[in-house]
Amino acid sequence: MLDSNIKQQLDTYLKNIINPIEITVSTNGTAKAEELLDLARDITSLNEKISLSVDETPTGRAPLMAIGPKGEKARVQFAGIPMGHEFTSLVLALLQAGGHPAKESAETIEQAKSLSNKLNFEIYISLTCQNCPEVVQALNLFAVLNPNVTTTMIDGALFQDEVNERNIMAVPSVYLNGELFGQGRMSLDEILNKVDTGASDKQAAALSEKAPYDVLVVGGGPAGASAAIYSARKGIRTGVVADRFGGQVADTMAIENFISVKETEGPKLVANLEQHVLDYDVDLMKTQKAVRIEKNELIEVELENGAVLKSKSVILATGARWREMNVPGENEYKGKGVAYCPHCDGPLFKGKKTAVIGGGNSGIEAAIDLAGIVEHVTVLEFGDQLRADDVLVKKAESLSNVTIIKEAMTTEVIGDGQRVIGLKYTDRKSGESHLVDVAGIFVQIGLVPNSEFLKDSLELTDRGEIVIDNRGQTSMPGVFAAGDVTTQAYKQIIISMGAGATAALGAFDHLIRS
Template structure:
């Protein structure tokens, strides 16, 4: 089951197990059950003095399923499916944590989890190709390990199609709590804990409001924000970072092959490195906090969604951008029910079905190529009369027999049956004729929108919502600087955002020493 190198790495990790654990595998007559049982046996053999294996044949519940628990305790962490691919790390962490190896989560978050006083049963539907899913699986698994009132189950949607269909799941990760939909998409541990801890926002607001003014406050935790924070902290000044989600768009990016000095990496790995680099310095990092207002008074004030107000002598805005939506009827109604924005994550849920990709740039054509290997057919709709994607990608897409490219196509409506997407309408811009395309999934890949709504009427923005900056990163308000994808910087690239963040921090520091 496991390749030699992977088995050797796993054996090294399992040496960190302190206390005995028990693995219980529930099987049926399926081939996947035998695969999971083989995986469990290989794990047990690697650390037989600390791991025991129990097999439940002809299980009445979900099968195949692996349950992991400290020996003598009822299992609270389960994997319904074979946790390989992106979920292999989730499996390794579950084994280590059940065996007493400490988590790297913040101590205040750990204490918050332990104090939760409610029965919480999490079910997380995933696809093994989803790079957003492991964060959610690992978060709820840790919660289950730390609190005996919490259980967590990872469910591979490809193996449990009946459940996926019955619950109308068309996007992953989809999280259910006590049988009800809790959330979809990437969520951090802190976000999940704060959502179930009803008093968390009030307590956090009170704690944040007591913080002393900063010399430089960075709003945003993507590459631009991280670079700004590092450059500021290296100057020895009081530096804070407030971010709704550390990593921003990069956390949702799978393959990164143009980051100089790295031949190839992925978004989650790069984000982890960025966060660790920021924390190597004396930086006050405040995650899961959204800025809603900026105003210059004696200090520059940044108000957060929970009501807290942070003060600083200078501010660097690095709030980034998000995927652009089509803004057509039906899009919001069927978001997560056939309308998707991540082909890597949600593509496997449309295996054997007809899909559409909106957008003919690199992202759109790459999505079409990826989906073509999974789905029955892909229709690419491009508004313009030309495709903006690189020629090599266009040639590849055109060579695929199950990819159709339609140009001069203006998407006008998402069609559904009340439960899920069944098609879309588009208008031919040359003939003004309306057409209906039967599809089960629509992947929107039409560019980015700057996260600057809270700055409207506060500082100078372009008509596209980008913050206007000069060569030093200065905005129209003295002491307020900006960097990255939220600004007028012409090229939206990770490495450019990092440079932009460094420029803004240096510009802000120069402002501080002159004022």
């Protein structure tokens, strides 16, 4: 099952297991069950502290791998074969079940241990989803820490009957005690705050008591991380408040234009960014969203939970989000056929007809990726020319199951009340309306800056971008900005990092002069 190189790496990791653990594999005689059993045998062969048992007459899901401390009922399960992006989830589950300490903060661990409710989580994933592992790993750790919690990763491609029964059309989809809990990327802190009533008030009180910062960075993407590092290196009190550390980069599959790094993946880059920030004396406050900024004696940033943070200077790096079509039916069918991440949700549409909205690089790359999974892809481009790189266009045009339609304005998402069944578009040249039968619509039409909370405080362009000068200074003295939320040209990771450094140096210059 595992090649020699992976076995060698895994053997190194498994040496960190402290206490004996047991793997139980539930089989049903299928080829996938045998594959999962082979994987379990490979793992147990590497470490004498890991034992294996086989259940050949399971009453529940199969194939399934359960992992837990020896002699205890396993609370972490994998329904399917945890390879691809989920292999790391498997490795961490083995280590944590074996007593290897988690890297979460002491406060997060204590909060997870303190909850007394019975919580059974089911996470539907696809093995190509780069957002899914964070959720799986968070819930696995939750289950390891708290005996009242159980969690099961479910490969949607392998358990299609469940996917259809629950009408799951986006991953990760998390169910708690049989009811939909949430969709999309979630950290352990976010999950805990959602199940722990009263957590928000306690956090708000604690945050409001923090001493003022010299520099407070709002946002945790590449621009925010760079700004925090440059600020902290100046020896000044630095804080970072972020709704989600990593921002859009965490949702990016392949990164091949980050200078000096030939190729990497978004989640890996985000993990490295966070570790680099934490190498310095930076107060990192995650899962906190800014809703207001105001300049008084100090600059005040109010958070969604009511807390108010104060600072002598502020760097805004709130980034951007996927632009929506804003047509009838889009909001109604989000997660029910309308999607924004082809890598995550594409496998759920295997053998079905799909559409991609947008003919830029993201749209054409999505069409190429989907073509290998789905029955057919229809690309709708508003303009009369595709905006993607020529090499991508030629590749898409060479695929027999990809149709490209230009000068097409999407006008409506059509559904049956449960899921997407088609879309309407208008031919901008002839004015004629057309209906395309599709099960999935992947929207790839650019970004919208996350600046709504600033519209009454700072100068913004008509597109919502924060207006900055060449030092990152905004229209409010002491407030700087960087990255995709600003008027900075070209929205690229490496450019945002440089802009974050510029804003940090600009903020430091402001502090020493004032």
